[in-house]
Amino acid sequence: MILGSRGSEVQTSRPAVGEAGQLAAVRTAVGDAAVGRWEALNHLVEMLLEVDAGGEEVGARSALALVAAGPSLVVRLDAHARRGPWYGPYREPAVRRVTERFSGATAGPVAMALASMHGDGRIRERAVAAILGRPCPELMPFLVLRTGDWVKPVRERARAGLALLLSDDPGVWLPAVLPMVLRLDARLRGGFAVTQVRAALLSSTPQVWRGLLGSGSRRERRLVFETGLAQGWLPSPDLVAYALTDRDVWIRSGAAEAACREAVWTRRPDVLRRLARSTRPEVRAVALTGLVRSGHDGEVAAHLDDDAPLVRAVARDAARRLGIDAREHYRNAVDIGDPALGAIAGLAEAGSAADAPLLRPLLTHQQARVRAQAVRSVRLLDAVVAAEFAALVRDPSPAVVREVTAALRPLANALPPGLPWDLLADARVELRRAGYRLLRGRDVAVVLRAALLVALDVDRRLAQRGKADVTRLTRDAVRTTWRRTPRPELRITRTEHADLSALAARAASTLGAETSQQLAGWLASARPGV
Template sequence: MRVAVDDVAGAGRWEALDHLVEVLLEVDAASDEVVARSALTLVAGVAGLVAWLDGHARQAPWYGPDREPASRRVGARFSVATSGPVAVALASMHRDGRIRERAVAAMVARPCPEVMPFLVLRAGDWVRPVRDRARAGLALLLADDPGRYLPAVLPMALRLDARRRGGFAVTQIRAALMSAPAQVWCGLLGSGGHRQRRFVFDTVVAQGWLRLADYVTCAETDLDVGIRVRAAEAACREAVWTRRPGVLRRLARSVRAEVRVVALTGLVRVGQDGDVAAYLDDDAPLVRAVARDAARRVGIDAREHYRTTVCVGEPALGAIVGLAETGSAADTPLLRPLLSHPQAKVRAQAVRGLRLLDAVVAQEVLPLLRDPSPAVVREVTTALRPLTGALPPGLPWELLADGRVELRRAGYRLLRGRGVDVELRAALMLTLDPNPRLAERGKADVSRLARDGARTTWRRTPPPELSVTAAQHAELAALAARAAAALGEDTSRMLTTWLAHSRPDA
């Protein structure tokens, strides 16, 4: 069962959906209630799979190994009184509205959390009798036992909210949350996906059920950035209204930049500009911007502060970039000595600062292109991309063949924008890279180039011109042949056609 679900989740092909239906029918034939519920839990656990099955049931026939339509077997096997949860779930997606209506009646008569996503689907059914019965049953179940059914209903309802007739379930969920005990929504806040938790959090905040301490805890510890920001805003808003600068200072020490920004804005609102100005060297750009605005009001020259700070033995990283944000080309002599700093983070920020000041000299940063730190290599590559004309011609190709992943990535980036022939050659080489992510990047770029190069009747712009010599064309053809297996049949065919049309003697 898990293999069939994984196949659909990975590919989503009609054949995989057909196979999943066959496996579900086999599970139903076993008449094991525990196994049946586990199977439905697996199906509901994959985002969108229930909706895919529902669409598949209407748009394509279900065929089993014996070529008998599976939908016919589902309808024949389904019984309102005796069918198990798998048969009921499959029957709820049947093309015949009368069978769907009977399946909804069975779900409501013998409810269990595992079939709730299928009931939510039918609450938006296009046939009114099916829809009305599903909605009435869903409303009653959520009102009677929200703790049991809300976790099963919520993910599917949020997924279908944008559909026509899909908002009813969300409205019922919101009503059930408002009347549910505190332990119910507390449990939903601590589990489920980001969208589900954000929905519950927003509902709870709108009702005013959380205290200031709860907001502070969420802002400091929650894993979802959306909830952290909402919690920080609520906490800081209440702290400003009630004049509690201690709460604002606590949140301003958060490790999360988005929380620090909100807290510092709150400190500005209560007149604590001196406290805010202490964050001039923060790592986050928006935090530094808020701090510089506060520093101006208390008479601190942010530029002079940065000039002084970058000259110490171990300058703050935020001060280096801060100088680039507020300084000018006259400040580059303060940054250039940092290119040889023993700390890799300082070297990387120095390169970034010179780039922001538009003061990069290729020969100065070129030795850092093979720096032991990947972060430094990444910053140097970004700084050198506008200056590729000043680099040795063969350097990017040497990097592309290097043993270090970050150097191969740097070489590929430095070859971008040098012409279609160079980009195609580099992308074909990268397609064969041992690193999966680099190989995927090369494959995507080859696919794009091959698609653009293919001659089509609907094209409004001319295809890219591949101007190569006979030797270069032969090299590209050899690389394309080596990469054919990795590129796939369609891309390889388009590439071969493009190369054939671009042969120099053609």
Template sequence: MIWGRRDGPVLPTSTVGESGLLGAARIAVDEAGVGQWDALNCLVEVLLEVDAAGDEVVARSALALVAGMPQLVVRLDEHARSAPWHGHYREPALRQAATWFTGASSGPAATALASMHGDGRIRKRAVAAMVSRPCTEIMPFLVLRTADWAKPVRDQARAGLAVLLADDPAVYLPSVLPMALRLQARLRAGFAVNQVRAAVLATREQVWRGLLGSGGRRQRRFVFDIALSQGWLRLPDYVTNAETDPDVGIRVRAAEAACREAVWTRRLDVLRRLAGSRRPEVRVVALTGLVRVGRDSDVAVHLDDDAPLVRAVARDAARRLGIDARERYRTAVSATEPLLGAIAGLAESGSAADAPLLRPLLSHPLAKVRAQTVRGLRMLDAVVVGELVSLLRDPSPAVVREVTAALRPLAGAVPPDLPWELLADGRVELRRAGYRLLRGRGVGVELRAALVLALDPDPRLAGRGKADVTRLARGVERTTWCRNPRPQLSVTATQHTELVALAARATTVLGEDTSQKLATWLARTRPDG
């Protein structure tokens, strides 16, 4: 069996066909990605079965499914040296890889799994087989062994990796790079990262550009940083990355590089183009560049931008030009269709005296305007409870969220029954609002609200309620050295009876441990009066 041709990429799945073994491997990989010990054990068994079938193409295709997930490779390596302390489990299937692995003639899956064996001698033989018959699908497992705790295994893996990357970086870099970066934080992982960096520096432009345009965020940032430090990119490349790259870190660094070069070369067209980007982090860098070249007039037109930092830069430019930004905002919010940036800008630069200009917008037909207006009134410290209570049942969840945030500091002025009515409403956002308004009203109220929420049909709300009940119940059993005081439950006899009934209903949701703690707490509590 020859599975190690360096220039022999694995055939596409479409040419291999969805065989039963490959389909089983796909299912096992998906389950192992989110599963626990038994799912990983099942994946190892499936990979060994695929390898035993003797079909090289299918075996490499199955191994590629695992190799494409560095986190799963790391979990398999940890799985090889672990065993559950409870449950009816067999011995880890990965330990059986030693019986399947016979040396360089073994299949790729058996070799990869043998490289994770607890016996260092077996791992060393597996590494030798990887190096003598390399393939892209097995490279992540070789990278893992470059950080092995056994020096003979580690040295052999490092020597093999260095030779392979030096001989053909274009073939092996795409599979080595993600795994090396995944191990970057490990104690002995520096060698693999340095080898990858050296390979990227020595490779052709076509290769590093391919790595920059594919892979995960960590890989693309790594390659971009190298390209940036080496000056491989030009101004058009920076502009393209700043406008289109999906990663905010790359966008910002590309925008900074593009604007820096545009400032030096007085390329105002580039600065204006990036100042019109839909990405706020790009716009603010471009506006800063325009400020440095003395184009305050181009910057001041962004006074009503949606991004807070952009508005701040624009206000600073307007100040130098003698423009009254606050007066501009006052005029803009009085228009028929006020811009959200103008409302936010007035809240940032105005005072409570400007609140009358915003209050008419609470009834604006656009939900985003109403939500921004509520946020602006909160920033101006001009919230009137009576005006906002009616908006708690607004059709827009965004408005409800903003009104709840504005009313929380003033929850004592809200009608006392209203939060409980919201907590029983049919809309999820209203139940969430009611629960938030009940926070901070005493342990008894918080416990009752959390028990009600734990029974909520919405999974996220129910999880929040369960977590809060658990926190309160565990807080009662805190030891004396804890800084936070134990929650003191002060309730009437009627309230105590209601809490006991709610606790009984929520038993199946809370779990045995929390329910027992809660029952003990309620049993020890003596109602007032």
């Protein structure tokens, strides 16, 4: 049990704070414990015990609400309560303080919650009884945990209590238990709570499940929406509204599919047309499929130039049935001043390398998004010319630079040898990224030199990428265990050896002591040539 304390001298030296200050301290401890190790969890327990010592019911429930808001943190606290170090400042467990504070039904909510995670099953069972005697939403995550307890009496009492609460007032208790129930869904004994939640949802009023659908987390909203679809709770107007406006792509797609299926069955093409005008590609694709099944191929074929690949595919299928040559359509569509991006992408999907000349004038188009799409389409048509694309790599648009780099990577050996190094030294970060990508995959010495240079870059993300690559190369070179892949071998001249050694020394503080030491040993063991 490691509901530990930091020692008596630390506790007595902590200044007294008011209720607001205690809640602020608990909020900070919750944030630290969510990402910290057992020391941070210990500190959170100490802060909760201090709140409980104040005896204020409102303050205690507010502190518990901060903990209960994170189901993963509650699970970590529960596991933390039964394992930890037996040495150091945490040898004196706080279990004594928990059992002293916990006195059954008259205990405060914090004492109940902490006692429900006690290592002694009898204390946990008493804590469950106390929670059920004075239930509150802030204690529900701790009660749900005990429905999967390994001790049968604890588990049965918690399950019976949870079932009664949910059946008596699902509107109050469903929002409180649902986050933790979903967190425990995959556990061995977590199925009971999930079943009870589903049963409570089925017996809840529209006001309750609509409230959960409107304000819950993503997993909660998906469960409620899935249940609502299966039970037929959502009429067509609601499905259309969710398909057009919901923030979750899973719910949007499910609502669009259900709305379109009903529109096809009831012969409501107006609903399908409305969804086909959605800004969301997954909704448009489902709506156009519904129009196809309703026999409106002509309306669907009008979407040949859509921005979404799936929508274009549905439109090409409709065009084929109408006898429309999609490839010829795209050829004509790109041969104008400002072609649609979907038409450029569509030509790459329906055309061949013979159509690349139609796209080459767009490589210098005034609009950056057109240039980027043209570069991507030429690459997909396998018609990239290294010299031509090398001249485009310094495009003012970062998006175009990324596309040009992706197109040039397979042809890196055909580029001027100094181009990637020039890019790596450029003031623009997107060009430095491009230079580094063009150097990756080459000889070990080249990749190591580039990675060391990038590890010193002022851009944080690029520097992290370089550091990770240096670490990987170094560890692969000095490893002692057997692996299938061969060790990287440095084949360098004396000048290159000196250059790498100097770069390694400059990057030592960035790479860390262990990697720097391994890299120094690798370089020392290398035998440079003339």
